[in-house]
Amino acid sequence: MSDYNFAYLDEQTKRMIRRAILKALAIPGYQVPFASREMPMPYGWGTGGVQLTAACLTPEDRLKVIDQGADDTTNAVSIRKFFQRTAGVAVTEATREATLIQTRHRIPETPLTEDQVLVYQVPIPEPLRFLEPRETETRKMHELEEYGLMHVKLYEDIARHGQIATSYAYPVKVEGRYVMDPSPIPKFDNPKLSGCPAIQLFGAGREQRIYALPPHTQVVSLDFDDHPFVASKPDHDCDLCGASDSYLDEVITDDRGGRMFVCSDTDFCMGRVRAGHAGRLAGQSKGAAA
Amino acid sequence: MYVAVKGGERAIDNAHAWLAEERRGDPALPLMSVAQIREQMALAVNRVMAEGSLYDPDLAALAIRQARGDLIEAVFLIRAYRTTLPRIGASRPVDTGAMAVDRRISATFKDLPGGQVLGPTFDYTHRLLDFADQAAIDPAPLAAPDTAPVPHVTAILDRDGLIEAVPQNDTPAPDLTREPLELPACRALRLQALARADEGFTLALAYSTQRGYGRTHAFVGELRIGRVPVEMDIPELGFAIEIGEIELTECETVNQFKGSRTEPAQFTRGYGLVMGQSERKAIAVSLVDRALRWQELGEDFTGAPAQDAEFVLSHCDNIQATGFLEHIKLPHYVDFQAELELVRRLRAEAQEAQP
Numbered sequence: 001m002s003d004y005n006f007a008y009l010d011e012q013t014k015r016m017i018r019r020a021i022l023k024a025l026a027i028p029g030y031q032v033p034f035a036s037r038e039m040p041m042p043y044g045w046g047t048g049g050v051q052l053t054a055a056c057l058t059p060e061d062r063l064k065v066i067d068q069g070a071d072d073t074t075n076a077v078s079i080r081k082f083f084q085r086t087a088g089v090a091v092t093e094a095t096r097e098a099t100l101i102q103t104r105h106r107i108p109e110t111p112l113t114e115d116q117v118l119v120y121q122v123p124i125p126e127p128l129r130f131l132e133p134r135e136t137e138t139r140k141m142h143e144l145e146e147y148g149l150m151h152v153k154l155y156e157d158i159a160r161h162g163q164i165a166t167s168y169a170y171p172v173k174v175e176g177r178y179v180m181d182p183s184p185i186p187k188f189d190n191p192k193l194s195g196c197p198a199i200q201l202f203g204a205g206r207e208q209r210i211y212a213l214p215p216h217t218q219v220v221s222l223d224f225d226d227h228p229f230v231a232s233k234p235d236h237d238c239d240l241c242g243a244s245d246s247y248l249d250e251v252i253t254d255d256r257g258g259r260m261f262v263c264s265d266t267d268f269c270m271g272r273v274r275a276g277h278a279g280r281l282a283g284q285s286k287g288a289a290a
Numbered sequence: 291m292y293v294a295v296k297g298g299e300r301a302i303d304n305a306h307a308w309l310a311e312e313r314r315g316d317p318a319l320p321l322m323s324v325a326q327i328r329e330q331m332a333l334a335v336n337r338v339m340a341e342g343s344l345y346d347p348d349l350a351a352l353a354i355r356q357a358r359g360d361l362i363e364a365v366f367l368i369r370a371y372r373t374t375l376p377r378i379g380a381s382r383p384v385d386t387g388a389m390a391v392d393r394r395i396s397a398t399f400k401d402l403p404g405g406q407v408l409g410p411t412f413d414y415t416h417r418l419l420d421f422a423d424q425a426a427i428d429p430a431p432l433a434a435p436d437t438a439p440v441p442h443v444t445a446i447l448d449r450d451g452l453i454e455a456v457p458q459n460d461t462p463a464p465d466l467t468r469e470p471l472e473l474p475a476c477r478a479l480r481l482q483a484l485a486r487a488d489e490g491f492t493l494a495l496a497y498s499t500q501r502g503y504g505r506t507h508a509f510v511g512e513l514r515i516g517r518v519p520v521e522m523d524i525p526e527l528g529f530a531i532e533i534g535e536i537e538l539t540e541c542e543t544v545n546q547f548k549g550s551r552t553e554p555a556q557f558t559r560g561y562g563l564v565m566g567q568s569e570r571k572a573i574a575v576s577l578v579d580r581a582l583r584w585q586e587l588g589e590d591f592t593g594a595p596a597q598d599a600e601f602v603l604s605h606c607d608n609i610q611a612t613g614f615l616e617h618i619k620l621p622h623y624v625d626f627q628a629e630l631e632l633v634r635r636l637r638a639e640a641q642e643a644q645p
Contacts, residue, residue: 004374010376033470033472034470035467035468035469035470036470037373037467038366038370038372038609039370039373040370042366042609042613042616042617043609043610043612043614043617044613044614044616044617045617045620047613067621068621068622068623068624069624072299073298074298074301074620074621075620076298077299077302078302081299104620105624105625106624123614123617134600135473135600135604136473136474136600161636162636163636165632165636167625167631167632168624168625168628184622184624184625185624186624186625186627186628188628206613208470208471232631232632233631234627247624248627249623249624250627250630264623264624
């Protein structure tokens with residue numbers, strides 16, 4: 001891959017992206033348009049995150065890539081390989097060891113530090129998009145801080161279902177100003193957005209938008225006084241490591257209704273298993289040993 | 291009992307190996323050469339160049355072979371390559387009036403300066419499968435090239451004031467590949483987006499205007515296909531030099547007139563310019579271009595998709611579209627789990643509420 005520049009993108013493009021990142025950090029939650037490039041992986045497969053990572057990586061970095069919380073899901077493998085080839089950076093699966101983490105749909109369970117950057121892949125950056133399809137309109141709504149439509153939507157949920165029926169990509173308000181889409185993370189992860197010591201960057205390649213949360217930004221999940229936000233998760237413990245406070249994946253184990261729940265954050269789970277924690281099905285699992 | 295979650299890396303490698311094998315097909319058959327594809331699949335090559343926004347027939351042919359003939363995949367390969375190329379500079383605007391035409395037809399005048407030149411067209415072929423490949427046996431006789439000038443048809447209408455003047459605008463055209471698309475978009479930007487838009491999508495939109503969704507009564511004033519020289523100013527030299535030639539398809543439509551008590555009636559224009567020989571696409575672009583100009587021409591917005599610039603520009607790029615469409619193949623365990631849990635909770639609550 002010597003035909004390509006360090007981390008694939010040329011320096012001009014990286015500079016353009018870094019400028020957008022700086023602007024995004026200066027206006028937390030505001031969606032900054034940027035001239036997204038065609039990447040060698042498809043739009044919708046993390047091109048926004050990949051461009052942010054490419055613009056932030058230095059040769060000294062240690063990169064971790066997760067998809068659905070796991071380091072070993074196919075697209076995480078593919079993106080990690082891409083940067084190994086084009087940037088030659090060190091990679092890791094350990095959250096603590098990583099200086100830059102690119103993620104799709106999860107925030108690691110292990111608390112992040114101020115020495116880390118978390119890059120999110122974002123499919124639809126506009127939290128108002130499904131209420132108003134036109135970009136020209138939604139930009140105006142953000143300008144005027146006109147978020148009534150979003151509250152009406154949440155209220156209608158309550159009227160119809162008795163509760164807010166949004167379980168992921170749950171909208172948040174940043175520092176009391178911009179309503180922001182946290183990307184399709186489960187709402188369980190929303191509290192981790194707020195006051196996080198790490199830099200959080202959000203990249204939407206196809207939609208050509210970058211937004212950011214600088215360290216220690218206040219992020220509030222939208223709710224009502226009588227229907228407060230609840231960060232919910234499956235009502236189980238991890239069957240491998242026994243954790244009761246991590247987000248769980250449900251795994252169907254047979255065709256007779258058998259199932260098990262395991263941490264979606266594989267690094268967190270393996271770390272606990274190594275430290276001697278055991279869940280309901282520990283020891284029976286091939287996954288724990290691998 | 292627990293399905294091993296590890297193995298993504300090996301699975302990917304194996305999938306790629308299998309793909310390589312499938313791509314090659316029966317190894318007893320000779321490998322298609324890039325030159326063969328370039329010469330014998332020229333219209334596929336043209337489409338890949340146009341939608342890939344890169345004029346290089348050899349690379350397009352290579353991409354088609356690598357993509358197993360999936361043209362959108364080939365366009366994607368070209369786009370991903372193109373984006374890594376350094377931008378040395380911009381050429382001068384090409385002069386399509388000076389085009390060496392292979393084909394030039396007008397549907398509005400029976401004869402005109404430069405004449406009607408059918409060129410290599412499928413138009414009047416009978417669509418009968420050619421089992422013996424007659425075309426290969428019977429090469430057409432070559433006439434001496436006609437070097438008479440071929441003025442634009444619309445220029446003839448323009449001289450008499452019968453068609454709206456080309457709106458003059460000397461601000462440099464924005465570059466869609468270097469700046470984020472901002473809406474509302476100027477006409478130059480819209481045409482740029484349409485030039486690389488998916489042919490099928492553009493065709494369907496154009497067709498919808500013909501069927502009444504944003505009707506503009508288009509006549510093909512002129513369709514021309516041919517080669518134009520590309521010139522570039524070289525600062526060190528102080529003048530422009532020709533750096534090559536590209537083949538273009540240009541379509542100018544003459545559309546329903548407008549006029550008022552103060553302004554005499556005039557025809558209006560639609561325009562399409564596409565790289566390579568891509569006349570279906572060029573005609574479609576000119577119809578959609580005209581439909582998108584409703585505001586500038588003081589027409590009503592009827593809610594037709596082809597009139598809606600934000601709708602058209604946000605959805606015409608097949609690389610964006612296919613990527614996002616196909617990304618739903620990726621794991622969504624986490625979101626789905628969140629939904630699953632919500633639905634279970636709602637159902638449990640509903641059950642409890644029942645007496």
